[in-house]
Amino acid sequence: MNLKAVLSLGALAATGFFVFGKDKFSEYSNVLENLKMDIKGIRNISFNREISFKVDVQISNPTNISIDIPGNQLVIKNLHFYTLSGKKLGTAFPNIADINLPANNYRLITNIPVSLSMAEIGNNIAEILDIIGDKDKLKIAADIEAFGKSFTINA
Template identity: 50%
Template sequence: MNIKTILGVAAVTAVGSTLFGSNKISKYRSLMENLEFEVKGARNIKLKNGIVSVDVDLAVINPTSIAIDIPGNNLVIKKIHLFSPSGQRIGIAEPNISDINVPANGTRKITNIPAKISLVTIGNNFSEVLNIMSNPKENLVIETEVSVFGKSFTV
């Protein structure tokens, strides 16, 4: 093969890889926009040095007809922001969970995600936090930061 042929094949391969990667990101962007996260429970509540630590169980819900099966670190749950029912940000979890597979129209439960709530943040709303912990499914609002192929999404 001559140099022109080699360069031509390399160029076509590079363009194809870019388009394939772009289509993959586009496909998963659509999936991420439909993905849902739901608190399933909270336990092991501990108070130490003004920080409430709690283990949270989370359901990852895929309401689409396409399975999410992204291997390795290509899909990572980076952060989970915790909010009170009134919308006040009260805490955060930084699980860095990867290798997540969720079947089409299915759910995957992730358990024991350590979260931290600062008493300084909640201030006078400690009773609201007690209400949240008594029924986290109903009273804890979350916002999840997810990274897919290096692109960040907030769900």
């Protein structure tokens, strides 16, 4: 085979990989935009200069497309916590990678450490105590980075 034929085949193969990769990225983008999050548990609550606790978060994939991305191509960067009234309480930085979410299924991520600053909480201590008694009163949003693009999931 001559050099021109090898280069032509290489270009064709690269184009195929690009198109396949682009389609896969588009498919994953659609799935990421449809993910749902739910707080399943709050425990180990302590009060010092901040409120610290561990949280379990369930991420649900309601689509018929599985996500199985090894390594750091998909990372849950931040979890933002809010009161029901919309006041931001704080952010956790779990940096969870190596995500596997089966189609029409979920993944439970446990023991995510959270520290909320008393300064950020401000006068909402009554609301915090109410949230501790009922996890459904805590709202969550997640920042996810996938293939260099950022997504926000609001629960």
